[in-house]
Every structure is written in structure tokens, then in C-alpha cells.
Amino acid sequence: MFFLFGLTTREHLQSTRSASCRYCGMFAQQQVIQRRTKISVFFIPLLTVKKTCMQVCTNCGATSRISGLEERALAH
Template sequence: MLILFGFKTAVKELSRRQAVCPNCGQHASQRIDQRATKFTLFFIPLFTTSRKYSRTCAYCGVTSELSKGEKDALV
């Protein structure tokens, strides 16, 4: 019997907003993303194993991780 299982990571853009970048200090567009890793069985996603949030500055391109509380404040 053959069982196929694995993990799939999906990136979803939650929002974009104008804010000051913590890296370069410029007032620029910030993209808030959610990265969800899901357990799959026979290529069907069953449940989410982890969620991470990140912010990417459109001016300098630096990506930094956010906590759930920081994400809620920005979105």
C-alpha cells in the first residue's frame, strides 16, 4: 500500500498600507503576507501546521517577520 503525504506552503497577501519601514526609515508601501504550511495526504490539504506573518517594504525590499499581534495592528 502506498501512502502519499507531505507539506505545502501557501503565501497569501493580506493587505498593503503606507507605513514607516523599520529598516530604511522611509514612508513607503508595506505588504503584509501570511505564510501557511499545511499537511497534505494524497495531495489534499488536511490541516494547517503553522502560520507566519511577514512585512515587506516596497522601497528597500527588506522582509521582516511579524507576530500575530503586530499583524492585527497593521491590518
């Protein structure tokens, strides 16, 4: 008997908002992306082991990590 373990990372677009970018300074669409890393057994994702949120500027492509608290504040 053997088990096949693996890690899968998925990215989900949570929301898009207009804000000024802290890198390029332009007022552009900012995408809030949630990245989830899951442990999978036989290619079936079971447990979420890591959850990170990122904000991506659509103008310059700069990516910045945001905390879960910030993400919740942006969602409303």
C-alpha cells in the same frame, strides 16, 4: 495501501499599508503577507501546521516577521 504525505507552503497577501520602513527609513507601502504551511495527503492540503506573518517593504524589499497580534492590529 500507501499514503502520500507532503508539506505545502502558501503565501497570502493580507493587506498593504503605508508606513515608514525600519530598515531603509522610507515612507513606503508595506505588504503584510501570511505564510501557511499545511500537511497535504495526496496533494490535498489538510492541516495547517505553521502560520507566520511577514511584513515586506516594497521600497527596499526588507522582510521582517511580525506576530499574529501585530498582524491583527495592522488589519484594522
